[in-house]
Amino acid sequence: MRVGVVTFPGSLDDRDAQRAVRAAGAEPVALWHGDADLHGVDAVVLPGGFSYGDYLRCGAIARFAPVMDRLVPAAQGGLPVLGICNGFQVLCESHLLPGALIRNDHRKFVCRDQRLRIENASTAWTGDYAAGQEIVVPLKNGEGGYVADERTLDALEAEGRVVARYLGDNPNGSYRDIAGVSNERGNVVGLMPHPEHAVEPGFGPTTDGLAFFTSVLHQVVSA
Amino acid sequence: MGAIVVDVMLKPEILDPQGQAVAGALPRLGFEGITDVRQGKRFVLTVEGEVTDAHLAQARQAAETLLSNPVIEDVVAVHALDDSEVSAAAGAPA
Numbered sequence: 001m002r003v004g005v006v007t008f009p010g011s012l013d014d015r016d017a018q019r020a021v022r023a024a025g026a027e028p029v030a031l032w033h034g035d036a037d038l039h040g041v042d043a044v045v046l047p048g049g050f051s052y053g054d055y056l057r058c059g060a061i062a063r064f065a066p067v068m069d070r071l072v073p074a075a076q077g078g079l080p081v082l083g084i085c086n087g088f089q090v091l092c093e094s095h096l097l098p099g100a101l102i103r104n105d106h107r108k109f110v111c112r113d114q115r116l117r118i119e120n121a122s123t124a125w126t127g128d129y130a131a132g133q134e135i136v137v138p139l140k141n142g143e144g145g146y147v148a149d150e151r152t153l154d155a156l157e158a159e160g161r162v163v164a165r166y167l168g169d170n171p172n173g174s175y176r177d178i179a180g181v182s183n184e185r186g187n188v189v190g191l192m193p194h195p196e197h198a199v200e201p202g203f204g205p206t207t208d209g210l211a212f213f214t215s216v217l218h219q220v221v222s223a
Numbered sequence: 224m225g226a227i228v229v230d231v232m233l234k235p236e237i238l239d240p241q242g243q244a245v246a247g248a249l250p251r252l253g254f255e256g257i258t259d260v261r262q263g264k265r266f267v268l269t270v271e272g273e274v275t276d277a278h279l280a281q282a283r284q285a286a287e288t289l290l291s292n293p294v295i296e297d298v299v300a301v302h303a304l305d306d307s308e309v310s311a312a313a314g315a316p317a
Contacts, residue, residue: 102237102238
């Protein structure tokens with residue numbers, strides 16, 4: 001299985017994401033934001049970083065990158081896409097996911113190991129977890145506050161589209177402690193914390209993040 | 224040379240951490256009686272010649288697609304500036 005990882009100007013976790021893909025047993029494929037081609041990959045990761053679009057809003061300009069012209073319809077057609085941190089912001093700005101990410105309520109950058117609960121273990125990216133499983137992965141963001149209107153939040157809860165929730169202190173003021181959400185079909189997932197930094201023993205607090213990347217290898221079976 | 228202003232504000236129900244930081248600082252500086260602050264964004268789009276209806280229509284479209292995110296923000300104004308305001312708004316030296 002070939003998993004593309006898109007590099008935008010300012011992406012900084014693209015190499016880590018590629019490494020996580022390889023650790024999971026898939027072949028990472030580097031994709032460039034300015035190239036309007038997905039090169040036949042079977043899934044895509046939008047990594048974290050500080051995209052040039054952050055000058056306007058997080059991910060706002062990245063959303064109009066040529067690669068996104070191909071990615072958006074492919075994701076709507078069922079291609080598994082995982083957006084981490086800045087990638088989550090890009091997915092929200094692309095309207096592939098509902099809601100938006102705003103500046104942390106305490107206005108400070110936060111970097112720590114974060115406890116999460118996997119709420120939905122039936123998405124393309126969480127199938128190797130158990131629903132309700134608690135994991136610890138790094139979190140680092142300045143604009144990680146997940147917001148949406150009440151109706152959208154209620155719909156996300158009712159449809160089981162809250163993929164992960166913060167446990168313990170809410171690190172950024174995200175509404176209803178939401179750390180990640182999915183689209184209706186479950187192939188597109190956005191996550192603010194960083195599972196790609198917790199896939200190898202000795203690097204990161206745990207290896208709890210690896211299952212995000214192994215899940216997508218098995219998702220074809222259940223799709 | 225004409226200019227069009229686009230003002231964007233966070234929707235009232237969305238938390239505005241930056242506005243809250245400013246609101247917290249005002250009383251410390253002796254500005255009393257201000258109960259809330261919301262911080263918005265102003266874009267000044269400069270165009271060739273006079274501002275036309277076509278320019279304004281384009282600016283409204285840009286405001287809805289790129290300059291604002293309708294999920295969290297409202298476009299509260301799109302209008303042409305008159306000549307006396309243009310150089311000041313564009314940040315040109317007086």
